[in-house]
Amino acid sequence: MSQAVDDTLIEAHGLSRHYDVSNGFFGGQATVKALSNTSFRLQAGRTLAVVGESGCGKSTLARVVTMIEKPTAGTLTLDGHHLSSEVILSDAQQAALRASVQIVFQDPFGSLNPRQTIGRILEEPVLINRPDVSAAQREQQARAMLEMVGLRPEHYDRYPHMFSGGQRQRIAVARALMLEPRILVLDEPVSALDLSIQSQILNLLVDLQERLNLAYLFISHDLSVVRHMADDVMVMYLGRVVEKGAAAAVFGSPRHPYTQALLSATPVADPGRKQTRIRLQGELPSPLNPPVGCAFHPRCWKAEERCRQTAPELDDTEVHPVACFFPL
Amino acid sequence: MATDKTPGPSLSGGAAGPHGGQSAVDTDVGSQQVTESSAGSREKPPVNAQVRPGRFREFWSYFVENRGAVVGLVVFVTFVLIALFADILAPHSPTEQYRSALLQPPAWQDGGTRQFLLGTDAVGRDLLSRLIHGARYSFFIGVIVVVIAASSGVMIGLIAGFARGWVDTLIMRLMDILLAFPSLLLALVMVAILGPSLINAMIAIAIVLQPHYVRLTRAAVLQELPRDYVTSARVVGAGPLRLMFVTVLPNCLAPIIVQAALSFSTAILDAAALGFLGLGAQPPTPEWGTMLADSREFVLRAWWVVTFPGIAILVNVLAINLMGDGLRDALDPKLKRS
Numbered sequence: 001m002s003q004a005v006d007d008t009l010i011e012a013h014g015l016s017r018h019y020d021v022s023n024g025f026f027g028g029q030a031t032v033k034a035l036s037n038t039s040f041r042l043q044a045g046r047t048l049a050v051v052g053e054s055g056c057g058k059s060t061l062a063r064v065v066t067m068i069e070k071p072t073a074g075t076l077t078l079d080g081h082h083l084s085s086e087v088i089l090s091d092a093q094q095a096a097l098r099a100s101v102q103i104v105f106q107d108p109f110g111s112l113n114p115r116q117t118i119g120r121i122l123e124e125p126v127l128i129n130r131p132d133v134s135a136a137q138r139e140q141q142a143r144a145m146l147e148m149v150g151l152r153p154e155h156y157d158r159y160p161h162m163f164s165g166g167q168r169q170r171i172a173v174a175r176a177l178m179l180e181p182r183i184l185v186l187d188e189p190v191s192a193l194d195l196s197i198q199s200q201i202l203n204l205l206v207d208l209q210e211r212l213n214l215a216y217l218f219i220s221h222d223l224s225v226v227r228h229m230a231d232d233v234m235v236m237y238l239g240r241v242v243e244k245g246a247a248a249a250v251f252g253s254p255r256h257p258y259t260q261a262l263l264s265a266t267p268v269a270d271p272g273r274k275q276t277r278i279r280l281q282g283e284l285p286s287p288l289n290p291p292v293g294c295a296f297h298p299r300c301w302k303a304e305e306r307c308r309q310t311a312p313e314l315d316d317t318e319v320h321p322v323a324c325f326f327p328l
Numbered sequence: 329m330a331t332d333k334t335p336g337p338s339l340s341g342g343a344a345g346p347h348g349g350q351s352a353v354d355t356d357v358g359s360q361q362v363t364e365s366s367a368g369s370r371e372k373p374p375v376n377a378q379v380r381p382g383r384f385r386e387f388w389s390y391f392v393e394n395r396g397a398v399v400g401l402v403v404f405v406t407f408v409l410i411a412l413f414a415d416i417l418a419p420h421s422p423t424e425q426y427r428s429a430l431l432q433p434p435a436w437q438d439g440g441t442r443q444f445l446l447g448t449d450a451v452g453r454d455l456l457s458r459l460i461h462g463a464r465y466s467f468f469i470g471v472i473v474v475v476i477a478a479s480s481g482v483m484i485g486l487i488a489g490f491a492r493g494w495v496d497t498l499i500m501r502l503m504d505i506l507l508a509f510p511s512l513l514l515a516l517v518m519v520a521i522l523g524p525s526l527i528n529a530m531i532a533i534a535i536v537l538q539p540h541y542v543r544l545t546r547a548a549v550l551q552e553l554p555r556d557y558v559t560s561a562r563v564v565g566a567g568p569l570r571l572m573f574v575t576v577l578p579n580c581l582a583p584i585i586v587q588a589a590l591s592f593s594t595a596i597l598d599a600a601a602l603g604f605l606g607l608g609a610q611p612p613t614p615e616w617g618t619m620l621a622d623s624r625e626f627v628l629r630a631w632w633v634v635t636f637p638g639i640a641i642l643v644n645v646l647a648i649n650l651m652g653d654g655l656r657d658a659l660d661p662k663l664k665r666s
Contacts (some may be wrong), residue, residue, distance in 0.1 A: 066563050096563045111556035125564035127579040172560075179564070 006139060009100075009183050010042040010065065014074035017060050021288070024177045032287050034060040037074070039316055045209065046217040049230035049247070051223065051262065055284055057239040058219045062187045065217060066103045067094070079182055095129055102176035106170035112160040118171055118226045119156040121145070125178045125231075141178065149174040150204060166197035170204065177208070185217045190225060202228060205206035223266045227251055235259045238287060238295040245320035255322040257300050294324070302326050379383045390658035397654020401646035411463040418457035419445070422614040426452040431630045449623055455632065458614035459640050465615040466596045466644060469530055473595035474588050474613070476534035481541020482584060486572050488542065489549025500546070501541035511536045511594075512601055519607040526599075528610040533598045537591045544587055548580035582659040589652035593645040600641050616641050 015303055017035040035057040042048045045202050050058050063069045064076065076083040079100040081093060089097070102125075105111040112121055117296070122142035126133055133141075143153040149170040160168055169189060176184055186205070190198040202225065209216060218225050226233060230247040235256065243256040254260045261278040280299045285291055297303040314323040391397055410417060418425075432448040435438045440447060446455040488499040506514070518532035551577065552558060561575045600617025602608035609615035611622065616637045623633035 068559060068563060095565060098563070103560070103563055105556040105560065107556060111560050112580070113557040113561070124561065124566070128565050128570070168488075175560070175564075314402060 006040050007045075008077075009044055009079050010217065011077040012041070013039050013063075013075065013076075014041065015061075015064060015071050015076055016073040017057075017064050017069060018072045028097075030288055033239045033290065034287065035043070035064065035071075038241055039074075039314075040234055040241075040244065042044045042183070042215045042217060044215050045115040045213045046231045047209070047218050047229050048232045048234060049218045049220060049226040050234050050236060051220060051226055052236035053221060053262075053284060055238075055287065057185060058221075060239075061236075062103060062185045062217065062219055065098060065183075066101055066185050076297060099129060099179040100181050101185065101250060102181040103185040104169070104172050104176050104189045107192045108165050108172050109192070111172050112168055112175075114160055117157055117159055118142075121171065122156075122175050122178055123159070125130060125175065129179060139262045142174075145174045145178060146171075148177070148208070150200075164197075165193050166200060169193060169197075173201075173204065173208070177212070180212075181214070183215045183217065186221070187219045188216075190222070191220065191222060195267070198225065205229070223251075223262060229317075235262065238285065238290055240295060240313055240323065242296065242324070243320075243322045244314065249320045253328075255320065255327040257302055257323050257326075257328065258296050259267050261328060344467065387658050391616075391654050394654040394657055396650040397480060397657070398513040399649030400647040400652075403643060404651055407463050407644055407647070408467065411459055411467045414460045414464050418454075419443075419459040420454035420457040421460045422461040423453065423612050426454070428452070431626065431633070433630070434632050446636055447630070449619075449633050450626060450630075455636055457615070458619060459636055461614045462616045462619065462637070462640065463644075464614065465526070465609060466599075466641075469526070469533075469599040470595050470648075473530050473534045473537065473599075474592050477537040477591065477595075478533070478541050478584065478588050480534075481538040482545045482577070484538075485542040485545025486549060486577065489546040489553070490568065490572060496546075499542065503542050506536070506539045509536075512598060513600060515598055516607065518606070519602060524607040524610065526603075526609040526613065529599055529602045530595075533595050533602075537594060537596070538590065540587055541584065544583050548583060549576055552576050552579050583656075586652060586656040586659060589655050590649065593648035593652070597641065597645050 014032070015035065015038045019032040019034060021030055021032055031033070031155075038057075038061065040048060050061060052058055060069070065072050065078070069268055071083070072085055075083065078097055081097050083089070083097075116124075119139065119142055120199045122145055123138045126138050126141060139156075143156055146153055146155055151167065151170055151174070155163075155167075160171070163171065169192075173189075189205070190201050193201060205216070208214060208227070216229070218226070218229055222231075227247065233243075233245065233250040233256065234241055234248050235243040235250065237258050243250060243254065243259045250259060251263065254263055255276075261280050264278045282299050285295065285298065291298050291308075293309050294300070294303070294307040297307040300307065304326070312325050314321045357427060391401075419429050426444075426448060429441075429444060429448050430452045431450055432444050432452075434447045435442055435445050437447075444454050444456070446459070448454055449458070484499055484503075488496045515529070515532040515536050518535060522528040522531065558571065558575055561571060599608050599615070600620070603615050603617030604621040606621060611618065615638045619637040620634055620641075623637075624628070628631050
């Protein structure tokens with residue numbers, strides 16, 4: 001499904017987001033590198049999955065791409081608009097960008113305003129960004145959108161607390177689509193849902209992608225979900241990308257030890273299969289004080305002296321790049 | 329298309345049913361059609377669905393459980409009705425002086441007459457009529473004070489919660505200073521500066537009560553701000569005013585409503601206290617606190633002139649406090665049993 005070059009919707013180069021935190025009263029300043037030197041591109045109609053455990057920078061990436069936060073370094077091109085730490089966008093440009101990037105959050109119980117009806121929740125993006133659309137038109141759009149995500153138009157007047165988790169997530173998706181965006185950032189969109197509901201939402205997302213030619217930045221820690229959804233996969237560890245490539249390549253022949261460990265931790269519904277689970281030692285290190293050299297070396301079973309001293313870089317010219325001195 | 333891959337919502341609701349915690353939420357969809365059936369919905373409610381009432385019904389069922397709150401509400405409503413229909417209910421004018429009946433005791437005592445059921449005061453005014461008209465002043469005071477204090481307090485609280493940084497610090501430290509004074513003393517000082525009258529007393533009480541609203545609102549705003557729906561409103565480009573009043577404020581209202589109900593009684597009490605000290609409503613006004621002050625020299629000779637206004641204040645304040653407690657229990661999700 002690879003398309004022409006001009007279909008690229010997101011292009012990130014060396015994207016970083018660092019936070020300055022003060023270390024208490026006497027501690028002075030420290031920097032948390034929540035996201036360092038991340039580069040990727042995403043085309044229309046494709047899904048890029050970002051995988052990693054909690055605290056690896058997945059959600060920071062989502063917040064930078066949706067412009068909730070500004071990158072501290074690097075450039076980000078969203079649907080033809082250039083963004084970086086220096087560029088200050090005019091209101092009109094921001095409005096245009098808002099219309100092309102939207103986000104769906106993890107928890108459908110927190111992402112819908114409990115005091116607004118579904119109709120108002122859906123219409124709010126249009127009301128703010130397209131004030132020239134008449135109220136009747138807005139309502140029509142909202143009702144049409146409800147139908148598109150598999151809800152009934154009469155749900156328009158109800159409140160979020162009247163819906164189940166799966167239905168709420170449909171509403172959240174509907175709201176994100178109201179401005180007809182080209183990019184949808186899905187921040188763990190199904191991890192708060194029951195398994196049976198998860199598949200319904202995933203099917204809905206696949207269906208919408210086919211119909212609207214959307215680009216998905218799909219953030220998840222659930223590898224079985226990623227396997228189902230992704231065209232490309234990006235594995236992150238402690239704010240850095242450690243492996244990147246087509247989904248089939250990453251799942252079929254993981255090159256980074258961390259990816260391999262992640263994959264071996266996914267449960268497989270086959271009791272006869274031999275367990276070859278790799279157990280990682282230790283905890284995820286504090287991002288305030290990351291290890292010198294390769295960030296993964298304290299937990300890696302292949303680490304050697306070289307890994308403790310220099311950090312391996314990801315070579316973006318490769319098809320299936322990996323940030324490791326001893327790829328598998 | 330959507331229909332073949334994704335079953336309708338009723339199906340997805342059903343599918344979620346067996347999964348523990350989900351089921352309670354799922355019944356909402358059915359029951360909601362019972363309580364708030366919109367014109368468009370044709371479905372019948374599921375037969376076995378445990379009916380969960382709508383928002384107001386739910387609130388009411390919790391409120392009714394609290395006996396004291398219901399009694400408080402009944403008394404409060406009675407007082408409101410008395411205040412509304414004071415002109416019809418009162419047997420006499422509150423300011424007319426019957427020179428032939430000074431300090432007449434209540435009807436059931438020796439020397440009392442049917443004409444003045446609760447007796448008369450030192451200048452021959454009917455006590456019952458004055459109490460009935462006094463209800464008007466009490467509610468007038470309560471409503472105005474609460475409206476001024478709540479609206480300004482909520483505004484300042486919203487600004488503090490949204491601005492953070494030095495604006496927040498400045499506002500909150502100012503409020504701490506206001507709260508550090510005993511409230512009646514501060515009100516006294518302010519009335520002394522502004523000059524004694526009912527309006528000035530109300531302004532002073534409103535200023536004294538307002539820091540509570542500021543704190544409450546700010547705390548609620550800080551609790552709501554990091555939630556996803558606020559972020560999602562930001563992502564679609566909601567401006568600060570929209571975020572404040574449309575997105576966040578409606579979700580902070582429950583504690584503010586409770587505080588408003590409780591400070592209603594505080595306002596009445598403080599106004600009565602100021603009236604008693606001669607700094608609130610001025611003499612011919614039949615305000616309960618002022619009535620008490622006017623008659624304190626007759627405490628030993630004519631018990632009724634002090635007792636009845638006192639009882640009126642007591643019952644009124646008690647009723648509102650009981651009601652406010654019930655309101656808090658019913659609106660606070662943490663006190664609810666699941």
